[in-house]
């Protein structure tokens with residue numbers, strides 16, 4: 001019982017998807033891994049599937065990779081996801097695995113010195129908006145007395161706003177209802193944040209209730225409306241997962257683990273334990289210029305023009321992984337993985353030829 005990744009012996013091992021499940025990977029290609037390695041890898045996989053540029057594709061695909069009992073599982077974790085609202089201002093949205101984009105409930109407050117204060121509330125349902133207001137009332141502990149300087153509550157806040165939206169006077173600071181009934185504030189500056197929280201505290205204390213009969217309701221954002229998404233992620237996690245797929249599939253196809261020095265280095269790179277060594281993964285530089293499609297992922301090992309490398313294409317984003325001179329197959333091989341999780345298979349001669357052509361047209365550079 002040896003862990004594929006750390007090469008140590010354990011009494012218990014579990015199946016590890018070589019291509020992460022959240023990207024559509026299935027157990028046709030798997031290895032046995034220990035709990036510690038699974039933890040390290042799933043941390044990188046979450047970064048890829050929930051925060052990275054690939055996350056948008058992963059979540060737009062029909063794969064429902066999420067924990068059934070965790071309300072926050074399976075959501076894109078951007079720093080912001082804003083869309084111009086048909087009734088004015090900017091709406092907050094949520095993108096989850098296997099679902100359509102959802103509107104979040106939020107209260108906005110416009111506070112400009114010397115001008116009247118304005119506030120408004122939006123959301124898919126009146127219930128969501130009322131829930132948000134009631135949650136704010138609860139955290140403010142309105143029934144208790146507090147002395148000056150005494151801590152009433154702690155709130156989560158973000159000062160991340162798309163620069164173009166931030167320069168638009170139509171953007172108002174806001175309080176948002178996140179999944180799992182969490183409150184978050186968003187503003188452009190700390191001063192604006194405090195002003196917004198104060199105005200909404202006034203609303204909370206006023207006894208204001210949402211009138212569901214007057215709720216303008218689920219105002220549809222029309223298809224084709226651009227959404228601004230801010231992502232913050234560790235790009236090395238994306239490269240580590242590409243390396244994991246390449247190395248895992250090589251070993252799985254050849255039915256052997258690589259036991260030489262290169263492989264050891266590659267494994268510690270994949271696990272994230274060795275970061276100072278030579279970067280084995282290069283990437284196509286135009287990473288943001290492709291659109292969603294239902295084309296499968298593919299991996300090609302030992303193509304004729306670059307025998308010691310594996311090429312991994314995930315949602316059209318391509319990686320070159322250096323596997324080393326010890327890891328050359330006698331003939332090229334390809335693995336195809338459907339993005340909807342419907343299966344993985346070995347590619348045909350024709351597919352190998354067409355993938356090779358695509359790889360040769362791409363340019364790869366080291367980060």
Ligand SMILES: [Zn+2]
Nearest residue numbers: 003006034037
């Ligand atoms: Zn291990």
